[in-house]
Amino acid sequence: MYELFRNPELSLAERSNEVKMSTKMQNLALSVPRSGSIESYVSAVSSINMLTADEEKSLAVRLFDDGDLEAARKLVMSHLRFVVHVAKSYAGYGLPQADLIQEGNIGLMKAVKRFDPSVGVRLVSFAVHWIKAEIHEFVLKNWRIVKVATTKAQRKLFFNLRKAKKRLGWFTHAEVQKVAEELGVSTKEVLQMEARMSSQDAAFDLTNDDDESSAFAPAQYLEDKTTDVEMDVINSDHDKNASDSLYSAIKTLDARSQHIIETRWLSDDKMTLQDLADEYQVSAERVRQIEKNALKKLQAAMV
Known part of the structure; x- marks a missing residue:
């Protein structure tokens, strides 16, 4: 929230207004068209007109200089279709598309809030980092019960290993080394992430629908019956x-x-x-x- 500190000479009242603006920015999603299905939502946001470079810059200046929330709303709304496009590329992780889009929208609003029109780049180029960052965090937290990637190297592997494997097929020692060199990680980390991504979550106990005579769960074989x-x-x-x-x-x-x-x-x-x-x-x-x-x-x- 660097806007709060952009001008250290702000009065208490001005700082209060900045905080209110930050809160209202988080509520912009309420203006997103509501519908009964994800298909209807995608259709609705796709019908919103895109902004020209001049229109975008004018709105960004109004937001950056004057804190104009209507300008912020228009910037967000005009880029919702781009969030949908980015979210679709994460469909392979088995998570609800609506949740991925929602997280991407949060990233878009963060990007709009931090966008500086004087830098000379389009908002979409600036926002893609924030959109993907929010989606990445959501995927890592929800793809498995136990978080599979915690370090920077593991996160890099998580989002690149599947793409690398499609290109290389089954991993051999040489292929593991190639992936490690391309991503700048060790071969040990490549093998560890490969094993983690290949495994599946398993319930510790049998569910009510499982047949105890044919199904197995860790609760049945992890107990050490040799000791009390x-x-x-x-x-x-x-x-x-x-x-x-x-x-x-x-x-x-x-x-x-x-x-x-x-x-x-x-x-x-x-x-x-x-x-x-x-x-x-x-x-x-x-x-x-x-x-x-x-x-x-x-x-x-x-x-």
Whole structure:
């Protein structure tokens, strides 16, 4: 909405008028002929007279300089047939033509709002970018349940790969490389997009009309029947609680008892009774008694 900032000296009232104009521009589509079918709509917009270069420039100047909404309406209406023409080229994606035209009309209104007649180009040349941008965004969001193209390279592939494949037929390694070079992407990205565009959406569960004896859905084979998630969580929590309780109980022992329990039961490199007897300069039997008493205290503390 660069018009709002075209003149930084605009007063608050003038800026308010600019905002109102922007809002009204979005409502221009209400003037589009309404009809009961897409065929009638196409016929209606095709009957609207096209503008000459001089007429278009005069209207564009009125809109650009004075914010004339009637001029904007005429510019939009006279180019609706071009939106229909562009939208028809996206029919292969299986989306309703009426929705494609509607999105293209939004792009046309954005283009009219931003068109600068002093640049010296026709509106149709300027608007085609905005019309296609809106249609592209709609196709990417609605062609699959999961969006297939998110990066700039993927978007470029999505709208060019089908056309390239029609020309090249089935992809070989050499053909993949050729497409990658033509579109300026990696061969890996070409193969990934090829796989995505070849796949189809699948319902996770069977529908009411599916025969369970002959139809399959991911819900039937993705479940891992070798494990029980509920029991895994229960056992994990039990083991954690037991471990926490054990180490808390060990801290209640004296230092020598702690050391004996840890080296005899919790260490990877376990010590023998005799090793500990030599370390503490007592008999192995005495170490065994200390160990036994410590285990009793731990058992009592963990009950």
